[in-house]
Amino acid sequence: MIRQQAQSADSGRIGGALVHAVLLASAALIIIPLIWLVCASLKRNEDFFTSRFLPAGSGFLGVAWERLTLDHFRSLAQLGIGRAALISVFLASVTAVVATMAAAMGGFALARLRFPGRRLAESLVLAAIIIPPTLLLAPGYQLLFQLGLLDTMAGLILPAAAPAFGVYLFRQATLSSVPPQLLEAARIDGCGDISAFFKIALPLVMPMVSAFLMITFLGTWNNFLTPQVVLQTPSNFPLAVTVAQLRGVYYQEYGLLMAGTLVSIAPLLLLFLLLQRDFISGLTSGAVKG
Amino acid sequence: MRTNSDGDAAAIGRIPFGPIVILVAAVASTLLLAARPAQDRHEVRMWTFARLHHQIYQQQVAEWNVAQTPRIDLSLLSLLAIEQRMLSAFLAETTVAELIEVERRNAARAFAGPLESVGFVDLTDRLKAEGLDQAINPASFSPWTTRGRIFGLPHDVHPVMLGYRADIVESAGIDVSKIETWDDFAHVLGPLMADRDADGRPRRYLLNLWETHFEVIELLLLQAGGGLFDSDGRPTLDDPINADVLVQLAVWCAGPDRIAADVPYFSASGNKLLLDGYVIASFVPDWMCNIWRNEIPQLAGKVKLMPLPAWKPGGRRTSVWGGTMLGISRTAANQEALWEFAKYLYLSPISARELYTKGDIVTPVRSLWSDPVFDQPDAYFSGQAKGRMYIELAPHVPVRHSSPFGAIAADRLQTAAISVAAYARRAPGATRAELLSEARRALAVAQADVLANVRRNSFVRADFHEEAGQ
Numbered sequence: 001m002i003r004q005q006a007q008s009a010d011s012g013r014i015g016g017a018l019v020h021a022v023l024l025a026s027a028a029l030i031i032i033p034l035i036w037l038v039c040a041s042l043k044r045n046e047d048f049f050t051s052r053f054l055p056a057g058s059g060f061l062g063v064a065w066e067r068l069t070l071d072h073f074r075s076l077a078q079l080g081i082g083r084a085a086l087i088s089v090f091l092a093s094v095t096a097v098v099a100t101m102a103a104a105m106g107g108f109a110l111a112r113l114r115f116p117g118r119r120l121a122e123s124l125v126l127a128a129i130i131i132p133p134t135l136l137l138a139p140g141y142q143l144l145f146q147l148g149l150l151d152t153m154a155g156l157i158l159p160a161a162a163p164a165f166g167v168y169l170f171r172q173a174t175l176s177s178v179p180p181q182l183l184e185a186a187r188i189d190g191c192g193d194i195s196a197f198f199k200i201a202l203p204l205v206m207p208m209v210s211a212f213l214m215i216t217f218l219g220t221w222n223n224f225l226t227p228q229v230v231l232q233t234p235s236n237f238p239l240a241v242t243v244a245q246l247r248g249v250y251y252q253e254y255g256l257l258m259a260g261t262l263v264s265i266a267p268l269l270l271l272f273l274l275l276q277r278d279f280i281s282g283l284t285s286g287a288v289k290g
Numbered sequence: 291m292r293t294n295s296d297g298d299a300a301a302i303g304r305i306p307f308g309p310i311v312i313l314v315a316a317v318a319s320t321l322l323l324a325a326r327p328a329q330d331r332h333e334v335r336m337w338t339f340a341r342l343h344h345q346i347y348q349q350q351v352a353e354w355n356v357a358q359t360p361r362i363d364l365s366l367l368s369l370l371a372i373e374q375r376m377l378s379a380f381l382a383e384t385t386v387a388e389l390i391e392v393e394r395r396n397a398a399r400a401f402a403g404p405l406e407s408v409g410f411v412d413l414t415d416r417l418k419a420e421g422l423d424q425a426i427n428p429a430s431f432s433p434w435t436t437r438g439r440i441f442g443l444p445h446d447v448h449p450v451m452l453g454y455r456a457d458i459v460e461s462a463g464i465d466v467s468k469i470e471t472w473d474d475f476a477h478v479l480g481p482l483m484a485d486r487d488a489d490g491r492p493r494r495y496l497l498n499l500w501e502t503h504f505e506v507i508e509l510l511l512l513q514a515g516g517g518l519f520d521s522d523g524r525p526t527l528d529d530p531i532n533a534d535v536l537v538q539l540a541v542w543c544a545g546p547d548r549i550a551a552d553v554p555y556f557s558a559s560g561n562k563l564l565l566d567g568y569v570i571a572s573f574v575p576d577w578m579c580n581i582w583r584n585e586i587p588q589l590a591g592k593v594k595l596m597p598l599p600a601w602k603p604g605g606r607r608t609s610v611w612g613g614t615m616l617g618i619s620r621t622a623a624n625q626e627a628l629w630e631f632a633k634y635l636y637l638s639p640i641s642a643r644e645l646y647t648k649g650d651i652v653t654p655v656r657s658l659w660s661d662p663v664f665d666q667p668d669a670y671f672s673g674q675a676k677g678r679m680y681i682e683l684a685p686h687v688p689v690r691h692s693s694p695f696g697a698i699a700a701d702r703l704q705t706a707a708i709s710v711a712a713y714a715r716r717a718p719g720a721t722r723a724e725l726l727s728e729a730r731r732a733l734a735v736a737q738a739d740v741l742a743n744v745r746r747n748s749f750v751r752a753d754f755h756e757e758a759g760q
Contacts, residue, residue: 046587049562090319097316145384210308217312229374232335232385234365248341249369249393251581254558271311278308 041259042068048254072259081263083235084242088221091153091238095160096216100209102162107170108201112183113193128164134225141229151232160220166212173208174201210278221268239264333360334628336389339369342580342649343391350635350644360627369393376400379619380409388622389632391445394433394613395696401436402694404749410441410617411625430654432689434615436523442615443632444654449683450509450609453574453582455567456594456672458482466596472538475599476549482570483549495551498572501543501711503555504704505611506573511535512688513609514601518699519691525699525744527706528737533729536710540725544714561586575611576680579650583670590670595679608683610690652680659684698743702736
């Protein structure tokens with residue numbers, strides 16, 4: 001019996017070690033490009049094509065440390081990367097907050113309120129999900145032009161303020177997390193629709209709020225196409241567009257490009273590391289299990 | 291059955307950390323942006339697509355803004371963004387910059403409609419009245435000309451030479467001055483491809499060329515006297531000269547005596563192969579000197595330039611690659627002042643010097659070619675006076691005719707080139723006549739396809755339209 005237990009413990013340890021080995025290999029696969037990116041952002045043009053990671057030399061670990069440079073980051077600062085980062089934070093966070101609130105309210109209305117045209121509204125929301133966003137770029141541009149919103153931040157935030165996917169997501173979250181009896185009880189106690197949303201429904205769908213905020217933040221941060229089309233003044237460009245501008249038509253400053261890429265993904269990495277628990281709990285909160 | 295949300299009961303009611311962080315970021319960034327000082331709005335916007343041009347122009351624009359009006363606001367945008375906005379503006383009257391600097395393929399897309407609807411100001415009469423049509427190298431006008439009218443001020447000439455590894459060539463005791471034709475090129479440099487380790491493949495090839503390098507194929511067609519369109523905008527893909535060039539291309543890239551290798555232009559992998567000496571020679575227009583200098587500084591003093599070998603003795607020793615123009619938007623106010631600025635930016639002696647010293651680009655203004663700056667030896671190119679070399683070739687640059695269907699023609703020509711090279715690989719013993727027959731077949735298909743597209747346009751050329759239908 002003891003022998004069997006020992007054997008079982010041994011096989012458990014071996015299995016665990018195997019799992020860890022696979023996970024470590026997978027982690028290495030993911031982290032190696034990031035390490036390469038960091039190294040590339042510190043290399044001079046002369047060393048870019050002659051060393052895989054850091055330039056070889058006689059310094060510590062066989063690396064020519066004296067050949068590394070921060071010039072690319074200095075150039076980025078001169079090109080206004082700080083301003084672009086601020087604009088990215090503004091666009092991503094404001095869009096995330098506005099879109100999440102609008103989607104949560106819309107989802108709550110579709111799920112728990114009875115009003116004429118609700119079915120039609122639901123169908124329209126579903127239909128809107130089917131249309132690829134790229135298809136809306138041209139008519140959206142024309143509309144923004146007619147509204148005088150081209151080259152403005154509002155021209156980016158307003159079209160993203162009520163995403164159909166978000167409205168439907170919150171409709172489903174409300175249906176599964178907000179019991180109608182609770183809302184009826186609240187109404188009997190004198191609660192109106194708006195109070196019921198903020199005091200009852202919103203706290204109950206809070207995990208989904210966290211997840212959707214993160215999804216929208218990430219999506220807006222990484223969005224290149226819409227700001228590229230809508231914004232025209234370079235001093236208003238967010239990071240995604242500013243970094244893309246570093247890429248020349250023919251001539252590339254690879255170090256600068258890598259440094260720009262690093263700057264554009266670093267805040268996201270940091271944010272995800274800080275908030276990963278909220279993000280994952282939000283994503284799994286609607287999952288069904290037996 | 292239950293949902294996970296049941297398990298999250300403990301979390302309900304409290305506001306998680308994530309939303310608080312994002313909310314704080316929203317408020318803080320809004321306040322910081324609101325506190326930004328108001329921007330100094332200029333009267334005229336100018337868009338450019340090249341970082342190098344943007345850097346070069348900044349000083350000149352600043353000086354103009356101090357002394358002259360209207361004040362110019364120079365912006366760098368990606369080429370795709372400029373093309374999209376330009377076409378949107380020209381077709382749907384959305385906002386657009388008053389001055390647009392654009393590359394030749396993008397500019398040609400604006401020439402699709404009736405002449406009076408082209409979004410750029412027609413500069414033909416101004417150019418003629420001021421004698422600029424004579425002062426500027428004539429071939430530089432052709433990409434911006436449609437149906438005889440010129441819609442852009444040319445920025446450059448862009449003659450092409452071969453850039454070669456002088457260190458390898460000279461250490462082998464080879465004298466490139468003996469090369470006059472492409473046949474000479476293969477013959478004189480041939481010893482460099484000797485298979486020294488007898489593994490069945492040479493360590494290096496002579497020419498950076500592949501059937502997928504469309505822009506290089508086009509420059510070879512132009513050098514040989516072929517091309518994609520004639521002066522009326524009629525597709526000429528099935529020109530016999532084009533067929534001859536495609537056959538030679540297939541022989542170089544896929545024949546048993548192959549001399550060419552695929553070293554992608556404008557890529558990190560291509561730069562590494564150039565550095566390793568995998569190919570001896572590459573096609574180098576003037577602007578590419580600047581790219582080599584900045585991206586592959588290790589080649590300094592190891593490379594030289596020579597005129598392109600001709601297709602036949604006494605033939606053309608150069609071609610053309612790339613091209614930029616400055617156009618004035620038709621809806622812009624104060625077009626006279628914009629014209630003055632355009633001339634100041636592109637045609638002044640100071641501009642020509644700046645363009646060459648910072649960008650290695652030769653001005654199209656012929657009277658400025660005597661500037662001694664072009665005679666200075668260039669250490670990167672082993673002390674050659676490369677400016678003078680390019681200028682000597684500039685008058686021989688071939689004419690390229692623009693067409694809004696240029697992108698389609700380029701695509702179909704590429705397909706034809708790939709088809710001929712594939713045929714050469716499938717049939718290694720194929721005779722030149724067999725390859726020529728395949729090239730004619732592939733180009734006839736390409737021609738028919740491009741013609742079918744052109745026929746749909748009722749504005750480009752009404753008279754040849756009918757011929758095409760015959």
